[in-house]
Amino acid sequence: MPNHVTNKVNAPAHVLQTLINEGGRIDFNTILPFAGQFPWNGIDCAAEEAAEVITAQPLNDHPLIAQLQQSNRTQVDVLKLSDEGFEQFVQMLRNKRTGGHFHTMDFARDVWGTKWNAYDQVIDLDSGEISFDTAWSCPMPVLKELSKRHPNDEITVRYADEDIGSNCGTVKLKAGETVSSDVAGRWDEMSEERRQHWASWARELKGWTESEEDDE
Template identity: 30%
Template sequence: MPNHVTNQVSISGNAESLAKLKAVLFAPGIPDSSDDENVGLVVDFNGLIPMPQSLHIEAGSLTYAMQKWNDIDKNQLAAVLQAKYEALYDNLVEHADGQINWKQDKVSDMEALFRQQPDLAAKCGINLDYGEQIRRNIELYGCPTWYEWSNRHWGTKWNAYHQHIGTLSDTEIYVEFDTAWSPPEPVFAAIVETFPDLQLEARYIDEGGGFAGTFYGEDG
């Protein structure tokens, strides 16, 4: 359960730039509350900093396990796992010991076994397709899953939530939303950089974490 950081964001400027910002900052959706019940829009960070689709996969203990598996030299003997990857080795001993010759088989032989027996792989905490996916994601985007990417590129764990849409006029935007653990400073910075003629002020506070601040930007 994260600490909720409340963000109060005011953006103002000329109508043409503000219209362009609205087109990328908002997506169709129903906010938690709004001053106009027909607004039908929510803040979506993807419009400014889009998350690649392939990152929308499970993030957690499997990510860690398969990153370690991907790092293993597959030409090594399976026995090397006992010294370097004790938890994985214990799993393999429990579920696959009778099918592995620890003195002769290489890690690549184990991988072939898991391809043939996906149920056995699952018991051992191995998902080779998932491992290949996170390997490609790291190569392409520098992150294995949505979790690492969103923290790096949005500055927070999730997209905006608990949203209140206040003012959406031709020359002013005012919205409030929560983010997890920290404010989305990279998103604020992207707005200022992309729309240098707009003025942005974002006030944020985390009452649980005991911090608050203001992000201010104009002229890029």
């Protein structure tokens, strides 16, 4: 399971409305849509490995991961895929050819900067704030694109990882650019005072007490 990052975005209502789909939910596809099709809820790993082989995808930069990838790719056989796996394989190739990504998840990681779409959403346009969780990281590429679409409005983004005190902070955007940034450093490089500062800041953003954090 990923770490859940809480994101709070403050901006004028008309800016935030751009992120909300016809169903009334925060949806990153309103800003950066996936151009392909992938109607399955899960990804067949063998199908993905076959697609990586036939499109000559580079191996991971990490040697151990690269070694595992290479081993898996040498064992994959398209003709032995399940019927669904083969259909996924074919669709992945179509998606890669037309849009540059195999499926929704590799698109999300690459383009949105997070694994999934927004979840655990709270929308309050009257107060000019939306809140949502994402997996592993703040979807900054989406929010920068939102900012580009409204160049005259400032957007304030606050985010906090459930790894309290790490991967958190405040970023202000205008016209697609960062105008100010106050974010936590690497945990092992911060002083004890800075660790305490960011831990307290993150708990407040997430609405947690120290006891609730210990229970997670």
